[in-house]
Amino acid sequence: MNDKLFQERIDAEKKIEPKDWMPEDYRKHLIRQISQHAHSEVIGMQPEGNWISRAPSLRAKMILLAKVQDEAGHGLYLYSACETLGISREELVKQLHDGKAKYSSIFNYPTLSWADMGAIGWLVDGAAIVNQVSLQRTSYGPYARGMVKICKEESFHQRQGYEIMAEMAKGTPEQKAMAQDALNRFWWPSIMMFGPQDSDSPRTGNAMKWKIKRQFNDELRQKFIDQTVGQAEVIGLIIPDKDLKWNQQREHYDFGEMDWVEFWSVVNGNGPCNKQRLDHHKKAHDEGKWVRNAAKAYAKKQELVAN
Amino acid sequence: MAENATVWEVFIQSKNGLAHKHAGNVHASDKVMALENARELYTRRNEGSCIWVVKSEYIVSSESEDSEAFFDPSNDKMYRHPTFYTMPKGSKHI
Ligand SMILES: [Fe+2]
Ligand SMILES: [Fe+2]
Numbered sequence: 001m002n003d004k005l006f007q008e009r010i011d012a013e014k015k016i017e018p019k020d021w022m023p024e025d026y027r028k029h030l031i032r033q034i035s036q037h038a039h040s041e042v043i044g045m046q047p048e049g050n051w052i053s054r055a056p057s058l059r060a061k062m063i064l065l066a067k068v069q070d071e072a073g074h075g076l077y078l079y080s081a082c083e084t085l086g087i088s089r090e091e092l093v094k095q096l097h098d099g100k101a102k103y104s105s106i107f108n109y110p111t112l113s114w115a116d117m118g119a120i121g122w123l124v125d126g127a128a129i130v131n132q133v134s135l136q137r138t139s140y141g142p143y144a145r146g147m148v149k150i151c152k153e154e155s156f157h158q159r160q161g162y163e164i165m166a167e168m169a170k171g172t173p174e175q176k177a178m179a180q181d182a183l184n185r186f187w188w189p190s191i192m193m194f195g196p197q198d199s200d201s202p203r204t205g206n207a208m209k210w211k212i213k214r215q216f217n218d219e220l221r222q223k224f225i226d227q228t229v230g231q232a233e234v235i236g237l238i239i240p241d242k243d244l245k246w247n248q249q250r251e252h253y254d255f256g257e258m259d260w261v262e263f264w265s266v267v268n269g270n271g272p273c274n275k276q277r278l279d280h281h282k283k284a285h286d287e288g289k290w291v292r293n294a295a296k297a298y299a300k301k302q303e304l305v306a307n
Numbered sequence: 308m309a310e311n312a313t314v315w316e317v318f319i320q321s322k323n324g325l326a327h328k329h330a331g332n333v334h335a336s337d338k339v340m341a342l343e344n345a346r347e348l349y350t351r352r353n354e355g356s357c358i359w360v361v362k363s364e365y366i367v368s369s370e371s372e373d374s375e376a377f378f379d380p381s382n383d384k385m386y387r388h389p390t391f392y393t394m395p396k397g398s399k400h401i
Contacts, residue, residue: 019368070351090312149331299336
Protein backbone atom coordinates (compact mmCIF):
# COMPACT_ATOMS: atom_id res chain seq x y z
CA MET A 1 0.00 0.00 0.00
CA ASN A 2 1.21 3.50 -0.63
CA ASP A 3 0.36 6.92 0.72
CA LYS A 4 -2.49 7.42 -1.69
CA LEU A 5 -4.25 4.16 -0.86
CA PHE A 6 -3.65 4.83 2.81
CA GLN A 7 -5.31 8.24 2.55
CA GLU A 8 -8.23 6.71 0.66
CA ARG A 9 -8.80 4.26 3.48
CA ILE A 10 -8.66 7.11 5.99
CA ASP A 11 -11.08 9.22 3.95
CA ALA A 12 -13.46 6.28 3.75
CA GLU A 13 -13.47 6.18 7.60
CA LYS A 14 -11.77 2.76 7.61
CA LYS A 15 -9.75 2.01 10.74
CA ILE A 16 -6.04 1.38 10.41
CA GLU A 17 -4.93 -1.79 12.22
CA PRO A 18 -1.48 -2.67 13.60
CA LYS A 19 -0.38 -4.82 10.67
CA ASP A 20 -1.57 -2.40 7.98
CA TRP A 21 0.88 -0.31 6.04
CA MET A 22 1.09 3.25 7.39
CA PRO A 23 3.31 6.26 6.69
CA GLU A 24 6.24 6.47 9.08
CA ASP A 25 5.07 9.90 10.25
CA TYR A 26 1.62 8.54 11.06
CA ARG A 27 3.23 5.89 13.23
CA LYS A 28 5.48 8.44 14.91
CA HIS A 29 2.65 10.85 15.53
CA LEU A 30 0.59 8.08 17.11
CA ILE A 31 3.41 6.84 19.32
CA ARG A 32 3.99 10.37 20.56
CA GLN A 33 0.31 11.10 21.17
CA ILE A 34 -0.72 7.74 22.67
CA SER A 35 2.32 7.49 24.92
CA GLN A 36 1.79 11.04 26.13
CA HIS A 37 -1.80 10.11 26.85
CA ALA A 38 -0.74 6.93 28.70
CA HIS A 39 1.86 8.76 30.77
CA SER A 40 -0.77 11.37 31.69
CA GLU A 41 -3.09 8.69 33.07
CA VAL A 42 -0.28 7.21 35.14
CA ILE A 43 1.32 10.43 36.40
CA GLY A 44 -2.20 11.74 37.01
CA MET A 45 -2.57 9.22 39.83
CA GLN A 46 -0.08 11.16 41.96
CA PRO A 47 -1.98 14.38 42.71
CA GLU A 48 -5.04 12.33 43.70
CA GLY A 49 -3.12 9.56 45.42
CA ASN A 50 -1.85 12.33 47.66
CA TRP A 51 -5.29 12.52 49.32
CA ILE A 52 -6.28 8.85 49.64
CA SER A 53 -4.96 8.54 53.18
CA ARG A 54 -6.59 11.83 54.19
CA ALA A 55 -10.03 11.42 52.60
CA PRO A 56 -12.70 12.87 54.92
CA SER A 57 -14.83 9.69 55.12
CA LEU A 58 -14.65 6.01 54.33
CA ARG A 59 -17.06 6.54 51.43
CA ALA A 60 -14.86 9.28 49.99
CA LYS A 61 -11.78 7.12 50.42
CA MET A 62 -13.26 4.11 48.64
CA ILE A 63 -14.43 6.28 45.76
CA LEU A 64 -11.05 7.95 45.38
CA LEU A 65 -9.24 4.61 45.50
CA ALA A 66 -11.52 3.20 42.79
CA LYS A 67 -11.01 6.29 40.66
CA VAL A 68 -7.24 6.22 40.94
CA GLN A 69 -7.23 2.51 40.13
CA ASP A 70 -9.28 3.24 37.01
CA GLU A 71 -6.62 5.75 35.92
CA ALA A 72 -3.95 3.06 36.27
CA GLY A 73 -6.12 0.89 34.04
CA HIS A 74 -6.44 3.68 31.48
CA GLY A 75 -2.67 3.96 31.40
CA LEU A 76 -2.41 0.24 30.72
CA TYR A 77 -5.04 0.27 27.93
CA LEU A 78 -3.10 3.07 26.27
CA TYR A 79 0.35 1.49 26.67
CA SER A 80 -1.18 -1.61 25.09
CA ALA A 81 -2.45 0.39 22.12
CA CYS A 82 0.91 2.09 21.77
CA GLU A 83 2.83 -1.20 21.86
CA THR A 84 0.92 -2.38 18.77
CA LEU A 85 2.90 0.28 16.88
CA GLY A 86 6.11 -1.62 17.50
CA ILE A 87 7.52 0.04 20.58
CA SER A 88 7.95 -1.79 23.91
CA ARG A 89 6.50 -0.59 27.19
CA GLU A 90 10.02 -0.58 28.65
CA GLU A 91 11.08 1.87 25.94
CA LEU A 92 8.01 4.03 26.57
CA VAL A 93 8.77 4.25 30.29
CA LYS A 94 12.38 5.06 29.48
CA GLN A 95 11.27 7.92 27.23
CA LEU A 96 9.19 9.29 30.09
CA HIS A 97 12.11 9.09 32.50
CA ASP A 98 14.49 10.69 30.00
CA GLY A 99 12.07 13.56 29.49
CA LYS A 100 11.72 12.63 25.82
CA ALA A 101 8.02 11.90 26.26
CA LYS A 102 5.68 14.35 27.93
CA TYR A 103 2.49 14.06 29.93
CA SER A 104 -0.35 16.51 30.43
CA SER A 105 1.04 19.47 32.31
CA ILE A 106 -2.11 19.80 34.44
CA PHE A 107 -0.58 17.16 36.71
CA ASN A 108 2.34 19.41 37.54
CA TYR A 109 0.10 21.44 39.83
CA PRO A 110 -0.12 20.52 43.51
CA THR A 111 -3.29 19.36 45.28
CA LEU A 112 -3.48 21.58 48.33
CA SER A 113 -6.87 20.76 49.82
CA TRP A 114 -9.60 18.14 49.68
CA ALA A 115 -11.55 20.45 47.38
CA ASP A 116 -8.85 19.83 44.77
CA MET A 117 -10.15 16.26 44.49
CA GLY A 118 -13.46 17.81 43.52
CA ALA A 119 -11.92 20.25 41.06
CA ILE A 120 -9.82 17.55 39.42
CA GLY A 121 -12.70 15.14 38.92
CA TRP A 122 -15.06 17.82 37.73
CA LEU A 123 -12.71 19.87 35.55
CA VAL A 124 -9.67 17.75 34.67
CA ASP A 125 -11.59 14.54 34.06
CA GLY A 126 -14.34 16.63 32.50
CA ALA A 127 -11.93 18.13 30.00
CA ALA A 128 -10.32 14.75 29.40
CA ILE A 129 -13.74 13.25 28.65
CA VAL A 130 -14.52 15.87 26.01
CA ASN A 131 -11.22 15.05 24.34
CA GLN A 132 -11.59 11.30 24.69
CA VAL A 133 -15.16 11.20 23.39
CA SER A 134 -13.86 12.87 20.25
CA LEU A 135 -10.95 10.41 20.02
CA GLN A 136 -13.31 7.42 20.00
CA ARG A 137 -13.45 8.17 16.27
CA THR A 138 -9.69 8.33 15.78
CA SER A 139 -8.42 6.42 12.73
CA TYR A 140 -6.11 3.99 14.52
CA GLY A 141 -8.16 0.95 15.60
CA PRO A 142 -6.44 0.03 18.88
CA TYR A 143 -6.45 3.67 20.03
CA ALA A 144 -10.13 4.12 19.15
CA ARG A 145 -11.10 0.94 20.99
CA GLY A 146 -9.08 2.00 24.02
CA MET A 147 -10.96 5.31 24.03
CA VAL A 148 -14.33 3.57 23.98
CA LYS A 149 -13.34 1.51 26.99
CA ILE A 150 -11.96 4.52 28.82
CA CYS A 151 -14.98 6.72 28.15
CA LYS A 152 -17.25 4.09 29.69
CA GLU A 153 -15.26 4.29 32.91
CA GLU A 154 -14.76 8.05 32.97
CA SER A 155 -18.29 9.21 33.59
CA PHE A 156 -18.21 8.34 37.28
CA HIS A 157 -14.93 10.24 37.65
CA GLN A 158 -16.43 13.55 36.67
CA ARG A 159 -19.59 13.01 38.67
CA GLN A 160 -17.76 12.12 41.89
CA GLY A 161 -15.67 15.29 41.52
CA TYR A 162 -18.67 17.50 40.89
CA GLU A 163 -20.41 15.93 43.89
CA ILE A 164 -17.46 16.86 46.12
CA MET A 165 -17.57 20.46 44.82
CA ALA A 166 -21.33 20.68 45.28
CA GLU A 167 -21.10 19.35 48.84
CA MET A 168 -18.37 21.78 49.80
CA ALA A 169 -20.04 24.70 48.08
CA LYS A 170 -23.09 24.27 50.27
CA GLY A 171 -21.03 23.59 53.42
CA THR A 172 -19.54 26.04 55.91
CA PRO A 173 -18.17 29.35 54.60
CA GLU A 174 -14.67 27.89 54.98
CA GLN A 175 -15.61 24.83 52.93
CA LYS A 176 -17.19 26.97 50.24
CA ALA A 177 -14.05 29.13 50.15
CA MET A 178 -11.93 26.00 49.69
CA ALA A 179 -14.10 24.89 46.78
CA GLN A 180 -13.88 28.33 45.17
CA ASP A 181 -10.12 28.38 45.68
CA ALA A 182 -9.76 24.99 44.01
CA LEU A 183 -11.82 26.20 41.07
CA ASN A 184 -9.70 29.35 40.83
CA ARG A 185 -6.48 27.36 40.67
CA PHE A 186 -7.65 24.60 38.32
CA TRP A 187 -9.83 26.51 35.87
CA TRP A 188 -7.19 27.96 33.57
CA PRO A 189 -4.88 24.95 33.50
CA SER A 190 -7.96 22.80 32.74
CA ILE A 191 -9.05 24.76 29.70
CA MET A 192 -5.44 24.79 28.50
CA MET A 193 -5.45 20.97 28.59
CA PHE A 194 -6.90 21.10 25.07
CA GLY A 195 -3.58 22.45 23.86
CA PRO A 196 -2.58 25.64 22.07
CA GLN A 197 -5.00 27.56 19.91
CA ASP A 198 -5.16 25.87 16.51
CA SER A 199 -3.61 28.89 14.83
CA ASP A 200 -0.47 28.19 16.93
CA SER A 201 -0.55 24.41 16.74
CA PRO A 202 1.96 23.21 14.17
CA ARG A 203 1.04 19.52 14.14
CA THR A 204 -2.70 19.87 13.69
CA GLY A 205 -2.54 19.68 9.88
CA ASN A 206 -1.42 16.08 9.46
CA ALA A 207 -3.28 14.90 12.54
CA MET A 208 -6.57 16.13 11.03
CA LYS A 209 -5.74 14.86 7.56
CA TRP A 210 -4.99 11.41 8.96
CA LYS A 211 -8.03 11.65 11.24
CA ILE A 212 -5.92 10.94 14.32
CA LYS A 213 -7.50 14.09 15.68
CA ARG A 214 -11.17 14.55 14.83
CA GLN A 215 -11.83 18.03 16.19
CA PHE A 216 -9.76 21.15 16.63
CA ASN A 217 -8.38 22.14 20.03
CA ASP A 218 -10.45 25.34 20.08
CA GLU A 219 -13.62 23.48 19.21
CA LEU A 220 -13.16 20.99 22.06
CA ARG A 221 -12.23 23.74 24.51
CA GLN A 222 -15.35 25.70 23.60
CA LYS A 223 -17.50 22.63 24.10
CA PHE A 224 -16.03 22.08 27.55
CA ILE A 225 -16.48 25.70 28.60
CA ASP A 226 -20.05 25.82 27.32
CA GLN A 227 -21.06 22.78 29.32
CA THR A 228 -19.18 23.75 32.49
CA VAL A 229 -20.43 27.31 33.00
CA GLY A 230 -23.92 26.15 33.87
CA GLN A 231 -22.59 23.50 36.24
CA ALA A 232 -20.64 26.13 38.17
CA GLU A 233 -23.78 28.28 38.41
CA VAL A 234 -25.84 25.40 39.77
CA ILE A 235 -23.50 24.93 42.73
CA GLY A 236 -22.95 28.64 43.25
CA LEU A 237 -19.26 28.86 42.38
CA ILE A 238 -17.72 31.52 40.19
CA ILE A 239 -15.48 30.75 37.25
CA PRO A 240 -12.44 33.03 37.60
CA ASP A 241 -12.73 34.75 34.22
CA LYS A 242 -14.19 38.26 34.08
CA ASP A 243 -14.48 38.05 30.28
CA LEU A 244 -16.70 34.98 30.41
CA LYS A 245 -19.94 35.99 28.74
CA TRP A 246 -22.66 34.34 26.63
CA ASN A 247 -22.35 35.42 23.03
CA GLN A 248 -25.81 35.41 21.47
CA GLN A 249 -24.44 35.58 17.96
CA ARG A 250 -21.97 32.69 18.25
CA GLU A 251 -24.24 30.78 20.64
CA HIS A 252 -21.17 30.06 22.71
CA TYR A 253 -19.47 31.60 25.71
CA ASP A 254 -16.73 34.12 25.04
CA PHE A 255 -13.82 33.77 27.41
CA GLY A 256 -10.62 35.56 28.37
CA GLU A 257 -7.01 35.22 27.24
CA MET A 258 -5.18 32.12 28.35
CA ASP A 259 -1.66 32.49 29.70
CA TRP A 260 0.37 30.51 27.19
CA VAL A 261 3.66 31.74 28.63
CA GLU A 262 2.85 29.95 31.85
CA PHE A 263 1.57 26.92 29.93
CA TRP A 264 4.81 26.47 27.99
CA SER A 265 6.89 27.13 31.04
CA VAL A 266 5.11 24.29 32.88
CA VAL A 267 5.37 22.00 29.83
CA ASN A 268 9.09 22.71 29.73
CA GLY A 269 9.65 21.63 33.28
CA ASN A 270 9.13 24.72 35.39
CA GLY A 271 5.78 23.92 36.95
CA PRO A 272 5.45 23.58 40.72
CA CYS A 273 5.60 19.76 40.71
CA ASN A 274 7.35 18.61 37.51
CA LYS A 275 10.41 17.31 39.30
CA GLN A 276 8.45 15.73 42.13
CA ARG A 277 6.16 13.83 39.73
CA LEU A 278 8.95 12.40 37.63
CA ASP A 279 11.19 11.61 40.62
CA HIS A 280 8.34 9.75 42.27
CA HIS A 281 7.68 7.69 39.15
CA LYS A 282 11.37 6.81 38.80
CA LYS A 283 11.61 5.88 42.45
CA ALA A 284 8.56 3.62 42.29
CA HIS A 285 9.92 2.05 39.12
CA ASP A 286 13.37 1.44 40.62
CA GLU A 287 11.98 0.13 43.87
CA GLY A 288 9.76 -2.30 41.96
CA LYS A 289 12.69 -3.76 40.08
CA TRP A 290 13.33 -6.61 42.51
CA VAL A 291 9.66 -7.58 42.27
CA ARG A 292 9.84 -7.78 38.48
CA ASN A 293 13.04 -9.80 38.70
CA ALA A 294 11.61 -12.15 41.31
CA ALA A 295 8.48 -12.70 39.21
CA LYS A 296 10.62 -13.54 36.21
CA ALA A 297 12.81 -15.92 38.18
CA TYR A 298 9.70 -17.60 39.55
CA ALA A 299 8.25 -18.01 36.05
CA LYS A 300 11.48 -19.55 34.84
CA LYS A 301 11.51 -21.99 37.74
CA GLN A 302 7.90 -22.99 37.02
CA GLU A 303 8.88 -23.74 33.44
CA LEU A 304 11.78 -25.91 34.56
CA VAL A 305 9.51 -27.84 36.90
CA ALA A 306 6.95 -28.35 34.11
CA ASN A 307 9.47 -29.63 31.55
CA MET B 308 16.64 -1.53 31.23
CA ALA B 309 15.07 -4.89 32.03
CA GLU B 310 14.19 -7.25 29.21
CA ASN B 311 10.66 -6.90 27.88
CA ALA B 312 7.83 -8.52 29.79
CA THR B 313 5.69 -11.30 28.32
CA VAL B 314 2.42 -10.13 26.74
CA TRP B 315 -0.78 -12.17 27.18
CA GLU B 316 -4.01 -11.70 25.22
CA VAL B 317 -7.15 -11.63 27.33
CA PHE B 318 -10.52 -13.14 26.39
CA ILE B 319 -13.56 -12.59 28.54
CA GLN B 320 -16.83 -14.44 28.73
CA SER B 321 -19.26 -11.75 29.78
CA LYS B 322 -21.99 -14.15 30.86
CA ASN B 323 -22.25 -17.87 31.40
CA GLY B 324 -23.24 -19.45 28.10
CA LEU B 325 -21.76 -16.79 25.82
CA ALA B 326 -18.54 -17.01 23.79
CA HIS B 327 -15.27 -15.55 25.10
CA LYS B 328 -14.44 -12.27 23.42
CA HIS B 329 -11.05 -10.57 23.03
CA ALA B 330 -10.73 -7.73 25.55
CA GLY B 331 -7.10 -6.63 25.25
CA ASN B 332 -3.83 -7.73 26.75
CA VAL B 333 -1.73 -7.63 29.90
CA HIS B 334 1.91 -8.01 30.83
CA ALA B 335 2.76 -10.82 33.24
CA SER B 336 5.62 -13.17 33.91
CA ASP B 337 3.49 -16.30 34.40
CA LYS B 338 -0.02 -17.57 33.80
CA VAL B 339 -1.33 -17.02 37.33
CA MET B 340 -0.17 -13.42 37.29
CA ALA B 341 -1.61 -13.00 33.80
CA LEU B 342 -5.00 -14.17 35.01
CA GLU B 343 -4.91 -11.95 38.09
CA ASN B 344 -3.79 -8.90 36.11
CA ALA B 345 -6.55 -9.54 33.57
CA ARG B 346 -9.13 -9.75 36.33
CA GLU B 347 -7.88 -6.52 37.85
CA LEU B 348 -7.72 -4.64 34.56
CA TYR B 349 -10.70 -5.86 32.57
CA THR B 350 -13.37 -6.96 35.04
CA ARG B 351 -13.59 -4.27 37.71
CA ARG B 352 -17.28 -3.76 36.95
CA ASN B 353 -18.69 -7.27 36.64
CA GLU B 354 -17.70 -7.53 33.01
CA GLY B 355 -17.01 -11.22 33.15
CA SER B 356 -17.80 -14.68 34.40
CA CYS B 357 -14.71 -16.37 32.95
CA ILE B 358 -11.33 -15.23 31.63
CA TRP B 359 -8.91 -16.90 29.23
CA VAL B 360 -5.33 -15.68 28.86
CA VAL B 361 -2.95 -16.89 26.19
CA LYS B 362 0.58 -15.76 25.38
CA SER B 363 0.41 -13.32 22.45
CA GLU B 364 3.21 -15.16 20.68
CA TYR B 365 0.88 -18.12 20.19
CA ILE B 366 -1.74 -16.11 18.32
CA VAL B 367 -1.58 -16.59 14.56
CA SER B 368 -3.27 -13.92 12.49
CA SER B 369 -4.15 -13.52 8.84
CA GLU B 370 -2.79 -10.38 7.23
CA SER B 371 -5.37 -7.72 6.56
CA GLU B 372 -3.36 -6.66 3.49
CA ASP B 373 -4.17 -9.87 1.67
CA SER B 374 -7.54 -10.34 3.33
CA GLU B 375 -9.21 -10.17 -0.09
CA ALA B 376 -7.37 -13.15 -1.48
CA PHE B 377 -7.67 -14.97 1.82
CA PHE B 378 -11.42 -14.65 2.11
CA ASP B 379 -12.19 -14.67 -1.61
CA PRO B 380 -13.11 -18.38 -1.91
CA SER B 381 -16.34 -17.82 0.00
CA ASN B 382 -17.72 -15.40 -2.59
CA ASP B 383 -18.52 -17.98 -5.26
CA LYS B 384 -20.29 -20.34 -2.90
CA MET B 385 -23.61 -18.61 -2.63
CA TYR B 386 -25.25 -22.02 -2.12
CA ARG B 387 -23.98 -21.83 1.47
CA HIS B 388 -26.62 -19.23 2.21
CA PRO B 389 -30.26 -20.12 2.75
CA THR B 390 -31.40 -17.32 0.43
CA PHE B 391 -29.84 -19.22 -2.51
CA TYR B 392 -32.69 -21.71 -2.62
CA THR B 393 -36.13 -21.35 -4.16
CA MET B 394 -38.86 -22.74 -1.96
CA PRO B 395 -42.13 -23.89 -3.48
CA LYS B 396 -44.97 -21.39 -3.22
CA GLY B 397 -47.08 -21.93 -0.13
CA SER B 398 -44.42 -23.83 1.87
CA LYS B 399 -44.10 -22.66 5.48
CA HIS B 400 -41.72 -22.87 8.47
CA ILE B 401 -38.68 -23.54 6.28
FE1 LIG C 1 -8.47 8.39 32.76
FE1 LIG D 1 -10.55 9.82 34.88
